[in-house]
Amino acid sequence: MAKTQIHTLIKQTMDRYQIQGKELASVVGIGQSHISDIRTGRKWASEEVFAAILEGMEQIAPGSKLYFCQMLAGENLTVQPKTIGDKIAELIEIADEDDVEKAMLAIGRKWKQEIQQRQSSKQKTGLSTYHEESIAV
Template sequence: MQICQLFKETMDKYGIQSKELAELAGISQNHLSQFRSGRKWISPEVFAALLEGMDQLSPGSRAYFCELLAQKPLSLGQNNDSKLKEMIEAADEEEIDEILLIIGRKWKTSKQNAAIMGIYNPSLDSAIAV
């Protein structure tokens, strides 16, 4: 199966509208339609923007697409979750600082994306003490 077919399957499964996705990715709806049908290819940058936009519109859709592409599940299992916990518990002070910076950047990005999409809720900030 071609990438464009997997992409179309993911959009269909998650109910992602072409107009919204094209707008988020900064391309025309026609360009997206041509990609989905396999008539036109896109740059790696546009492809990354489409995957990011797809996941913003429907969380989990990018992971689903990647699973289709890899032809196997990519989700973390309990075994990986416990390994992650063990790694964090074994981390030294410098590694903890780095982990917290990564989490902070992720939090900031998710707040910015939520604000752009109009779903940001400032009351969430008060629930987290930093």
């Protein structure tokens, strides 16, 4: 495959997975302008830098490396867009203990907020929690 096609695939992958050049450059350990030059086709990457870019994209956005490789191989991309839950589960797999703790706290806050909103809706419609539970039984 020609180099112009590969840089286009890098760009498409970064766009699809919302990978920022600044973040990728930080993970890969090269300058942001170098990422930009590779992405636009102004410069080419060595084999080592290219491999680091693929690994960096995968670290930032799990699934992006497979997506890139499928496009490179010309495979039919039947991968469905991931749900937020799928993305969260993938991130938890690579998270450290502190990140897991932060995620659990955020999930707890969100769950509490959802319960409060549901209870507020029920009060507005005149349904009580007791009434709903008795119907379910």
